[in-house]
Amino acid sequence: MSDEVADLGQPHLPLEFFQKLPKTDLHVHLDGSLRLETILDLARIHKVQLPSTDPAQLRKSMNLGQNCGSLVEYLKAFDVTLQVMQHEDALYRVAYELAEDVARENVRYMEVRYAPMLHTRLGLKITSVVEAVLAGLRAAHDSLGVESNVILCGIRNISPESSLEMAELAVAYKSRGVVGFDLAGAENDHPAKHHKKAFQLVRDNNINCTIHAGEAYGPESIAQALHVCGAHRIGHGCRLREDGDLLHYINDHRIPLECCPSSNVQTGAVRDLASHPLKLYFNLGLRVTINTDNRLVTDTTVSHELWHCHTQMGMSLADIKQMIVAGFKSAFLPFHIKQAYLRRVTEELEHFTADGQIRPLPPAASSRPAGVGDRRFEAPHTITVDNLS
Numbered sequence: 001m002s003d004e005v006a007d008l009g010q011p012h013l014p015l016e017f018f019q020k021l022p023k024t025d026l027h028v029h030l031d032g033s034l035r036l037e038t039i040l041d042l043a044r045i046h047k048v049q050l051p052s053t054d055p056a057q058l059r060k061s062m063n064l065g066q067n068c069g070s071l072v073e074y075l076k077a078f079d080v081t082l083q084v085m086q087h088e089d090a091l092y093r094v095a096y097e098l099a100e101d102v103a104r105e106n107v108r109y110m111e112v113r114y115a116p117m118l119h120t121r122l123g124l125k126i127t128s129v130v131e132a133v134l135a136g137l138r139a140a141h142d143s144l145g146v147e148s149n150v151i152l153c154g155i156r157n158i159s160p161e162s163s164l165e166m167a168e169l170a171v172a173y174k175s176r177g178v179v180g181f182d183l184a185g186a187e188n189d190h191p192a193k194h195h196k197k198a199f200q201l202v203r204d205n206n207i208n209c210t211i212h213a214g215e216a217y218g219p220e221s222i223a224q225a226l227h228v229c230g231a232h233r234i235g236h237g238c239r240l241r242e243d244g245d246l247l248h249y250i251n252d253h254r255i256p257l258e259c260c261p262s263s264n265v266q267t268g269a270v271r272d273l274a275s276h277p278l279k280l281y282f283n284l285g286l287r288v289t290i291n292t293d294n295r296l297v298t299d300t301t302v303s304h305e306l307w308h309c310h311t312q313m314g315m316s317l318a319d320i321k322q323m324i325v326a327g328f329k330s331a332f333l334p335f336h337i338k339q340a341y342l343r344r345v346t347e348e349l350e351h352f353t354a355d356g357q358i359r360p361l362p363p364a365a366s367s368r369p370a371g372v373g374d375r376r377f378e379a380p381h382t383i384t385v386d387n388l389s
Contacts, residue, residue, distance in 0.1 A: 012311045013356050018303040019105045021320070021352060022345050024327035025291050025302050027210075027235055027258035029184070030114035030133065031081045032294025033098050036064070042084035042093070050080060063266075065299030071216040071267045072186055077297045086122045088132040095136030095148075101295065103146040105303045109331055109341065112137070113151035113182050116169060117162055126169060134177040149332065151180040151210065154198050156190035167198035171205045179332040180208040182235065183225075187216040192224045199229040208232050208332040210258065215269050219243035226255070233258055233330060238269040241277045251286045256330035260293035261308055262300045273312040282319060289327040317354045324349065 036055055043050050051061040058080075059065075068074040084090055095112070102110050116129040130150075137148040152170045154163025163183065170181045181202040183195055192199075192211055199209055211225035215236035222239070223246055225231040234240075237257045240247050250257070259278045264270045270277070282288045290305045292298065309315045309323070328341045351359040 013307075013317065015303060015307045017352070017356055017358075018306045018310070018320070019301075020358065021303070021306070021324060022106055022108050022348050023302050023306070023324050024289065024331060025102055025107050025110045026233075026256075026289055026327060026330060026332075027260055027291035027293055028098070028102075028110060028112050029294050030094060030098065030112050031078055031085055031118065032297045033101075033112075033292070034081055034084075034094050034296050035097055035101070036296065038094065038097060039081065039084050042090050046084065046087060046090065048083045050083070062297065064297060065266075067266055067268070069268045071188075071269070074263075074267045074297065075186065077294075081296070082118055082121075085119050086124060088124065088128055091119060091129060091132035092136040092139075095133045096140045098295070099137055099140030099146050099148050100144060102148075102302070103140070103144040105301050107146065107302055108345070109328065109333075110146065110148045111151050111179065111332060112148055113153050113180075113184070115153040115155050115166060115184065117158075117166060118155070126165075127172075130169065130173055130178070134173075137177070149179040150177050151182050151332070152178055153182045153184045154195055156183055156185035156187060156192070156195070156212075158185065160194045160197065163195040163198040164201065167201045170202055170207055174205060174207055178207075180210055182209070183211045183229070184235075185212075187212060187221060192221065193228045196228055199231075203230050210235055212236060214239040215264065215267065219246050222246060222250075226250075231255075232332075236260060236264060236269065237281075238264050238277060241280060247281075247284070247286070251284060254287055256287040256289055256326065257281060258291050258330075259288055260291050260298075261305055263293035263298045266298055273308050276313065278309070279313045279315060282315070282323065287326045287330060288323050289330050290323050291327075317352065321349045321352070 050058060052058045062077040062080055085094060098112060116126050119129045120126055141147055152166050154166045167181055170178050183192055202209060209231045210233040211229055211231040212235040213225040214222040215238055218239050219242050222234055222237055225234060233256045235258045261273055261276050265272055278288050292300050292302055292305060306320050310320060325346060328338060328345055331338060348361060351361055
């Protein structure tokens with residue numbers, strides 16, 4: 001692409017501009033978002049054998065930020081990260097540092113996902129896994145102000161029984177920091193319908209569902225996630241464009257897509273950023289949210305992903321703002337809390353201008369709406385249900 005944004009006729013806005021925007025990260029995996037130095041440190045503390053103790057060599061062996069060609073190859077990096085995430089202190093630290101990292105780029109709200117069963121190899125109780133992560137996120141909230149909640153995952157390629165166990169855990173921790181349930185893992189040859197009982201359980205308990213679908217398999221996977229398992233959001237959805245009827249169904253029902261552009265290139269789900277379908281989805285009116293997937297493995301941040309949408313896909317600042325708002329609309333949060341976020345964030349976004357300037361924010365502006373973190377606040381009165389569509 002040229003140095004001009006086609007629909008603006010203006011130079012690209014710098015990455016630093018996007019780092020200042022308020023935003024969400026609704027699709028981020030805990031075990032794919034460690035700091036490289038933390039992996040090395042935890043391996044030393046817990047005597048874990050790594051492919052290399054040299055940071056550059058370890059980065060290369062894990063394919064960090066490199067195109068892997070397939071989701072299966074991409075997932076091999078998790079063989080390393082999971083080795084150092086088998087103790088409570090490690091889980092607490094990784095969760096805290098992730099919240100610290102997102103706060104650094106002005107992410108106001110994060111939903112971090114992981115499968116607790118993958119952290120019990122050394123005998124750690126599954127409830128201890130959940131408690132350690134929640135404790136790390138709570139500590140980060142208290143010190144940094146960033147709000148985070150948890151989505152627990154079943155794994156497609158393990159077993160439906162293990163997914164049901166994770167669903168039971170989600171039910172047990174409902175209203176205690178867990179806000180959703182997901183199905184992750186290798187998509188091809190592992191259909192979501194095999195895990196229907198797990199999703200029935202969480203839906204019977206009024207818990208939100210999201211499912212990885214349409215990344216490494218076709219739109220049939222997305223249809224199954226929606227119509228068999230009852231997903232409220234779709235993770236990735238790259239191949240939705242292959243089924244126009246399903247696409248319009250998702251649009252009509254305002255089902256959010258958790259798009260992770262750089263990760264999709266890395267796994268081979270799309271050829272390159274310029275050809276990513278998210279701009280098509282956005283232009284058709286779908287609710288598109290921008291997320292990282294795995295901050296370490298993909299070597300990215302939300303700011304980078306939004307910047308790529310701007311520089312590689314030609315999306316304007318107005319488009320970027322709309323996708324940011326979609327992130328807050330799509331959060332697994334109570335309605336009145338989303339109202340508070342939207343009221344504050346839309347007000348703040350008005351102060352970011354297309355020429356890269358940031359007008360002074362009103363004195364009341366803060367890192368989060370008053371009381372959002374501890375749930376003690378008055379519900380605002382300006383945003384209606386229609387505004388949330």
